[in-house]
Amino acid sequence: MKAPEIKHYINWLGRVEYRNINCSFTYDETSYAAIDRIFRLLHRLEPGAENTSWELCLRAERGTIEDFGSFEELRADGQVESFEEFETWWHSEFPEEAAWFHFAAGEDQEIGYRAVFLGHRHVLEVDSRKERAFPNDISKFTAWLEEAVRNAVQMVETGSYQELVERELPIWHRTGTILRRDLWRVFPQWKEEFFQDFSQQEVEEFLTLAVGHPLGNNKRLPSVTANEFYHFCALGYQAMGYTGTEKSEKEQYALHADGRDEGLSKLDGDSPEAFARWLKERPRTGHPWEVCRGGNSTHIDCIVHQDAHGYYLVVAGLAETRTIEAVRFFLALYRAGIPVCIRNAEELKARLTGAESIGIVPEGVFPAYCHDRFPGESIVDFMNLPRERQDELAKYCRWQPIPVPRMKKEGETP
Numbered sequence: 001m002k003a004p005e006i007k008h009y010i011n012w013l014g015r016v017e018y019r020n021i022n023c024s025f026t027y028d029e030t031s032y033a034a035i036d037r038i039f040r041l042l043h044r045l046e047p048g049a050e051n052t053s054w055e056l057c058l059r060a061e062r063g064t065i066e067d068f069g070s071f072e073e074l075r076a077d078g079q080v081e082s083f084e085e086f087e088t089w090w091h092s093e094f095p096e097e098a099a100w101f102h103f104a105a106g107e108d109q110e111i112g113y114r115a116v117f118l119g120h121r122h123v124l125e126v127d128s129r130k131e132r133a134f135p136n137d138i139s140k141f142t143a144w145l146e147e148a149v150r151n152a153v154q155m156v157e158t159g160s161y162q163e164l165v166e167r168e169l170p171i172w173h174r175t176g177t178i179l180r181r182d183l184w185r186v187f188p189q190w191k192e193e194f195f196q197d198f199s200q201q202e203v204e205e206f207l208t209l210a211v212g213h214p215l216g217n218n219k220r221l222p223s224v225t226a227n228e229f230y231h232f233c234a235l236g237y238q239a240m241g242y243t244g245t246e247k248s249e250k251e252q253y254a255l256h257a258d259g260r261d262e263g264l265s266k267l268d269g270d271s272p273e274a275f276a277r278w279l280k281e282r283p284r285t286g287h288p289w290e291v292c293r294g295g296n297s298t299h300i301d302c303i304v305h306q307d308a309h310g311y312y313l314v315v316a317g318l319a320e321t322r323t324i325e326a327v328r329f330f331l332a333l334y335r336a337g338i339p340v341c342i343r344n345a346e347e348l349k350a351r352l353t354g355a356e357s358i359g360i361v362p363e364g365v366f367p368a369y370c371h372d373r374f375p376g377e378s379i380v381d382f383m384n385l386p387r388e389r390q391d392e393l394a395k396y397c398r399w400q401p402i403p404v405p406r407m408k409k410e411g412e413t414p
Helices: 003-013 029-042 071-076 083-093 139-158 161-168 180-186 188-194 200-212 226-240 249-256 272-281 320-335 345-353 390-394
Strands: 053-061 098-108 113-118 121-127 176-179 290-292 300-307 310-316 340-342 357-361 382-384
Touching: 003 053, 003 098, 003 121, 003 139, 029 098, 029 113, 029 121, 029 139, 053 139, 053 161, 071 083, 098 139, 139 161, 176 180, 180 188, 180 345, 180 357, 180 390, 188 320, 200 320, 200 345, 226 249, 226 272, 226 290, 226 300, 226 320, 249 290, 272 300, 290 320, 300 320, 310 320, 320 340, 320 345, 340 345
Parallel strands: 310 340, 357 382
Antiparallel strands: 053 098, 098 113, 113 121, 176 357, 290 300, 300 310
16 A cells, blocks of 8 residues: 555544544454554554553555546546646655654553554544444555554564664654744744834843843732723733724723623723622633633733732733734833733743744644643744755754664563
8 A cells, every 4th residue: 555545544534533432433354353463563562651552653655646646537626737736746745755654552451442543643443332333444554554563563673663764754754843043044034924013122122021120019000990901901902903993992802802701891890899809709711811812822811910919910922923912912011001021921032032942743743732742841832844945944953862662571461
C-alpha cells in the first residue's frame, strides 16, 4: 500500500467517533486478527511511561502519481484544471519519495480496550465492552499496518531503527523550538504583520510600564461600579480601533464581550455597593471578564480584582494573535490613570522583543495546549513548521531527541 491510500484510510477512520459511547463501528475478522498480532509485536518493546503505550515512526513509499489519484477524474470533478496543477498538488502532499507516519498504540488489558493512532489521528479501536455491529472491511489497511510495525520492530531489534529515523524523518514530523526573532528573520513579513500600526515607541512604553514598574499597593480604586467597568472597557475598545464607539459604554461591552455576564448588566450601574456585592456573590458560571470574545485561549480578559488596598484591573491576553490588542488595552487603561497590570508580562515582553521560544510540534498535531511536549520549558505559543523555506528555518531550530523504542530485556513478560 502506498502513502496516498494510507492517508485515505487515516482520513476515513480518523472521522469515526470511537470515543462516542454509542459508536458501533467494527471491522472484519481478518483485521481483528491483524490487530492482535500488532499488539503481540508491540509487547516485544519496552512500553512508554504508563506501561501501556508504544510509539513508532512508520515509513511508506509515496508511489507514482497514479497512486495519488486519477487526473481525468479529478479534472472532471473540477478539482484540477491541468496536469501541471495535478502534479503540483501531488508534490505538495507528498514532497519526498517516502512518507512517514507517527504511530502510537495503547491498551488496557483489564477492560479489554485497545487504541491505535496513526498520523496523530485515532484510527482503530477495540473495545470488548461494546457489541460488534456490521463489519467494515479494512483488511488491506491493517495488513499494511501489521507489516509496517513488524518492520519497525525488527529494525529496533537489529539496531538500525534509530539511524534510519534520524537520517530520513522529515523535520516537519519533529518536535523542537525556535526563537521568534529567528522565525521573523526567515519570514520578515510575519513581523511586519505582527507589528502592523504598532510603533516601537509603544513597544518601549509597554516594556517600561508593564514590566519595569509593576503595580504597587498604593495604586488602587476605593470603589468600582458597573458603569465604571463599562467605561474601562470602552477605553480599551477605542484604543484597539473596535467598531461601535458611538454607542453607550454599556452597549459597547454588550457588543464585544462574551455575553455570559452573570447578571452584571442587571446591576444598578451607579451603585458601588451593588457591584461589590455582585463581585463577592456572583455565581462564577459565566465569562463577565471576557471583554473581547474569542476561543478558550484566544480571548482578552479585563478582570476586576479586590484586595486589602482596594480595587485594580488585570488585563489578560496571551494568544499570539491577540497580543497587540491586549497591550493596547492595557496601555489605554494605564494612560487614563487606572490601576492596572497585565498578566504574563514577562512572556509578552519576550514576544515583543523576539526572545520568545516557540514550540514546534509535528505536522498533524494541533498547535495548542502542547505544554506537556516541552517539559521543563516555559512555552506558551506553538506552531507547525511551515513547508516553505524549511531548510533555512531548520538552521535556527533546536530539536528534541527522537524517541527511540527499546526491546524488552530477557526475562521480562512479552
